[in-house]
Amino acid sequence: EVQLMESGGGLVQPGRSLRLSCVVSGFSLDDYAMHWVRQAPGKGLEWVSGISWNSANIAYADSVKGRFTISRDNAENSLYLQMDSLGVEDTAFYYCVRDTKTRIVVAGYLDFWGQGTRVTVSS
Amino acid sequence: DLQMTQSPAALYASVGDRVTITCRASQSIGTWLAWYQQKPGKAPKLLIYKASSLENGVSSRFSGSGSGTEFTLTISSLQADDFATYYCLQYNTFRTFGQGTKVEIK
Numbered sequence: 001e002v003q004l005m006e007s008g009g010g011l012v013q014p015g016r017s018l019r020l021s022c023v024v025s026g027f028s029l030d031d032y033a034m035h036w037v038r039q040a041p042g043k044g045l046e047w048v049s050g051i052s053w054n055s056a057n058i059a060y061a062d063s064v065k066g067r068f069t070i071s072r073d074n075a076e077n078s079l080y081l082q083m084d085s086l087g088v089e090d091t092a093f094y095y096c097v098r099d100t101k102t103r104i105v106v107a108g109y110l111d112f113w114g115q116g117t118r119v120t121v122s123s
Numbered sequence: 124d125l126q127m128t129q130s131p132a133a134l135y136a137s138v139g140d141r142v143t144i145t146c147r148a149s150q151s152i153g154t155w156l157a158w159y160q161q162k163p164g165k166a167p168k169l170l171i172y173k174a175s176s177l178e179n180g181v182s183s184r185f186s187g188s189g190s191g192t193e194f195t196l197t198i199s200s201l202q203a204d205d206f207a208t209y210y211c212l213q214y215n216t217f218r219t220f221g222q223g224t225k226v227e228i229k
Contacts (some may be wrong), residue, residue: 035218044208045159045167047218059217062124074147095166109157109173109214 002026002112004096014087022079022096022114026085030054030074031097033108034055036081038092048094049081052106057104063089086121093118125149127213129221135229142198144224146211151191157217158187158196159221162207170209171196201226 008020015032020036035050049060049070058070069082093116101108126149136142146156154174159167169178172186174194184199198205206228211221 037218037220044223045161045212045220047220050218094154100172104217107153107155107210107214109155109169110218111169111172113168115166 002098004098004112004114006094006096006114006117009094009119011120011122012086013123014121016086017082017084018086018119020081020083020094020096020119024077024079024096024098028074029072029077029079031102032082033057033101033104034079035097035099035104035110036070036079037095037097037110037113038090038119039095040089040092043092046086046092050099051079052104053102057110059104083119086119090119091119091121124221125152125213125216127211127219127221129211129224131224132222133225133227135227136201136228137229138201138203140229142201142205144196144209144211144226146189146194146196146221148192148194148213148215152213152215154190155213156189157212157214158185159168159210160205160207161210162196163170164226167210198226 003025036048051070067085071080095116096114097110098112099108128147144166158171175187208225
């Protein structure tokens with residue numbers, strides 16, 4: 001059974017950092033590109049970042065570029081999101097999501113989602 | 124940047140109604156479009172991919188159509204379990220979601 005489990009969310013002050021993790025099981029992580037998608041309270045889905053199977057291709061939404069860093073460790077079955085210089089606008093549920101392709105620059109849709117981890121940025 | 128415009132933002136319908144949701148892309152995306160259903164407090168669930176392909180296990184009352192810049196999700200006969208928010212996703216150029224359509228009980 002495919003499972004994705006996010007962790008690392010919590011309450012953080014503006015300007016501080018947080019690192020999210022996602023541990024996967026039921027499939028081989030190095031066969032898939034992966035993404036982070038977020039959802040602010042009462043709002044829609046926003047794609048945040050994606051990374052190819054070998055980390056060769058990485059992309060970010062303009063809203064997080066220069067502040068967030070996506071990474072992965074296939075041997076540890078893990079995906080990460082380092083979030084720096086957090087602002088109140090980053091408050092959201094963050095989902096770890098699997099792509100159907102190995103690379104983000106080819107047309108792969110998102111098939112399996114984790115349950116999400118809540119990030120609250122507030123003073 | 125590629126934008127996805129989804130409409131309507133909300134609609135009110137009754138069980139048994141036929142429901143149509145539209146997504147428009149700011150440039151051609153071929154058929155690289157997916158549809159998701161999300162219920163409160165839950166992760167999104169994949170319904171349709173490649174504009175019209177039904178995901179395994181999804182009810183056949185859901186169907187998708189379109190290509191290029193205009194796409195449609197249709198629920199042929201709305202059931203109680205279908206009241207939810209629906210999102211489109213383009214995956215031609217990185218990934219972009221539509222703003223969502225909330226389907227509510229009339």
